[in-house]
Amino acid sequence: MARFRELYGTTPLHLLAVVASFAVAFYAALKIAGSPSGWRIAIWFVGAALAHDLVLWPLYTVLNRIARGHRPGPAVNYVRVPALLSGLLGLTWIGLICQLAPDTYRAATGLEPEPYLERWLAVTAVLFLASGVLYAVRARRSRS
Amino acid sequence: MRLFPATPPPGPFRATFWRSPLRGRWLTSVFGALLLVGIPVLFLTGLFSYAAYNPELGNDLTPSKGVLGFYLFDWPTRPVWLYAANQGVHVIGGLVLLPVLLAKLWSVIPRLFSWPPFSSPAQALERLGLVLLVGGALFEFVTGIMNVQYWYAFGFSFYTAHFFGAWVFFAGFVLHAVVKVPLARRALRSRRIVEELKVKLADTRPEGDPEEDSLVAPAAAAPTLSRRGLLGIVGGSSLALLVLSAGQVLGGPLRTIALLAPRGRSYGEGPNDFQVNKPAAAAGVTAAMVGPAYRLELRGGTSDRDLAREGLLALPQHTYELPIACVEGWTTWQTWTGVRLRDLATFAGAEGSVRVFVESVQESGVFSNTVLSEDQVADERSLLALKVNDADLSLDHGFPARVIVPANPGVHNTKWVGRLTFGTA
Numbered sequence A: 001m002a003r004f005r006e007l008y009g010t011t012p013l014h015l016l017a018v019v020a021s022f023a024v025a026f027y028a029a030l031k032i033a034g035s036p037s038g039w040r041i042a043i044w045f046v047g048a049a050l051a052h053d054l055v056l057w058p059l060y061t062v063l064n065r066i067a068r069g070h071r072p073g074p075a076v077n078y079v080r081v082p083a084l085l086s087g088l089l090g091l092t093w094i095g096l097i098c099q100l101a102p103d104t105y106r107a108a109t110g111l112e113p114e115p116y117l118e119r120w121l122a123v124t125a126v127l128f129l130a131s132g133v134l135y136a137v138r139a140r141r142s143r144s
Numbered sequence B: 001m002r003l004f005p006a007t008p009p010p011g012p013f014r015a016t017f018w019r020s021p022l023r024g025r026w027l028t029s030v031f032g033a034l035l036l037v038g039i040p041v042l043f044l045t046g047l048f049s050y051a052a053y054n055p056e057l058g059n060d061l062t063p064s065k066g067v068l069g070f071y072l073f074d075w076p077t078r079p080v081w082l083y084a085a086n087q088g089v090h091v092i093g094g095l096v097l098l099p100v101l102l103a104k105l106w107s108v109i110p111r112l113f114s115w116p117p118f119s120s121p122a123q124a125l126e127r128l129g130l131v132l133l134v135g136g137a138l139f140e141f142v143t144g145i146m147n148v149q150y151w152y153a154f155g156f157s158f159y160t161a162h163f164f165g166a167w168v169f170f171a172g173f174v175l176h177a178v179v180k181v182p183l184a185r186r187a188l189r190s191r192r193i194v195e196e197l198k199v200k201l202a203d204t205r206p207e208g209d210p211e212e213d214s215l216v217a218p219a220a221a222a223p224t225l226s227r228r229g230l231l232g233i234v235g236g237s238s239l240a241l242l243v244l245s246a247g248q249v250l251g252g253p254l255r256t257i258a259l260l261a262p263r264g265r266s267y268g269e270g271p272n273d274f275q276v277n278k279p280a281a282a283a284g285v286t287a288a289m290v291g292p293a294y295r296l297e298l299r300g301g302t303s304d305r306d307l308a309r310e311g312l313l314a315l316p317q318h319t320y321e322l323p324i325a326c327v328e329g330w331t332t333w334q335t336w337t338g339v340r341l342r343d344l345a346t347f348a349g350a351e352g353s354v355r356v357f358v359e360s361v362q363e364s365g366v367f368s369n370t371v372l373s374e375d376q377v378a379d380e381r382s383l384l385a386l387k388v389n390d391a392d393l394s395l396d397h398g399f400p401a402r403v404i405v406p407a408n409p410g411v412h413n414t415k416w417v418g419r420l421t422f423g424t425a
Helices: A002-008 A012-034 A038-070 A074-092 A102-109 A115-143 B025-051 B082-112 B121-148 B158-189 B227-243 B252-257 B309-314 B341-347 B374-378
Strands: B296-299 B305-307 B318-326 B330-340 B355-360 B369-372 B383-388 B402-404 B417-423
Touching: A002 A012, A002 B121, A012 A038, A012 B121, A012 B158, A038 A074, A038 B082, A038 B121, A038 B158, A074 A115, A074 B082, A074 B227, B025 B082, B025 B158, B025 B227, B082 B121, B082 B227, B082 B318, B082 B330, B121 B158, B296 B309, B305 B309, B309 B383, B318 B402, B330 B341, B341 B374, B341 B383, B341 B417, B355 B374
Parallel strands: B296 B417
Antiparallel strands: B296 B305, B318 B330, B330 B383, B355 B369, B355 B417, B383 B402
16 A cells, blocks of 8 residues: 555545546547547637636736736726726627627527627726726725 | 656746735635535536436437436426526526636646646646646536527537536546545635635735645735735626626516626517517528418327417417526516417327427428427426417517427427427337
């Protein structure tokens, strides 16, 4: 047992869990590989992780550093919090907001896909306005 | 034997690269605990969602499922809101969990660059498992969120990909939970959340010793956000996604605040002005196809019967308030009037417990036909609806007749029904 630990790094139970997990995943992956566009699914599977780790995370990290560079200290939160919320909502609903699939939207709902950009901009405006008001109120309170 | 040089390459592989004073095991464990509850809920509602199609009856969009369909069961008709609730929890729950997932990934991202990449076979396997976990999580969230927006840019069958992807993801998730839960429990006990929520920005310090917890930055910058502030932002993001989308499930006046949801829009005030899935034009159905020459064909009984719409209206009519709920997580409740499916079976001379093969006059499309189970046919509230809200069905809602079965997936409530074939298994 001690020998196993030394070679493997931890208990045999860990290896058992790994094997069980990989077996299920491998079975499902085989099913994906057998489907007509299996390779495409595999690309999206890996691509989703890469898009997060190599695009989204660096992007918001850089934006955050720029914001902090301009306004060191906690005042930056009055800009970055509404920006983050707006960005998250925009990213989540980007298909609707940027009308990336107008034909399928129309075919499913029977409606024109145009109101979402306006709605998102309105939500963004409200977020920034609320943040601005909060900032002004707090700034005034701390002065008095 | 050393696989990797002792000195890490520059950049994120070095501990001094990381500046946030908020990262640490406790914070990661808070997000982890939320996901530990949330992800299984999404997984189970997803499995139920597949079962709701009654794939064993021939309505199978993932026929290669193999043993992964082991759990399938006959989808019930009660409570009538069962499918609406299941899909609402799955889709809106997924949206609400998205900020938690992103925050969790942010909190552990230094680990992506940990050096050496692994120091034992156990660790190497565990990191391989993270590919299933992280790839799987992002794949499931991205495909799900795209699908509810009718944005099919991925170019593969959503049903196949989301189903098998879920199994890959969940396999990685369970492994990760088994390995990390003991560690997370210890971390969560290290500070009480109620106390932590009282800590102001000025008193915010790194969680602990970077020597003991590699998530803690040894070269942390001064905080610009408290830990409660970060939790507030994540919670606020979830709340924003919830408020701006949940109305498409709850319906009524709440629908108007679902500003950023595909089904948060109004069709008007009339009896037929409610959410449409595939209007007639998109399904290739014209008024001429269901004009005066329309006959509903009843087959599979002792005698074939053809009924004009007037003939259907002459049969006993029943009225129920029932939801149409869609796999994409939206619901609309309406008051439907029509003939019970079981009465139509009897009328056609199909006795006893029968299922029915429903065919639309729609000429193509995956959902132009469906099989309804014995229990679905037998339910007193299962209708071939002719009217909605006291008015004739509009063409977009399936005139002259459509199926409405309680707790049935919307796409199985077939519109423009042209033939019902009753039979046994």
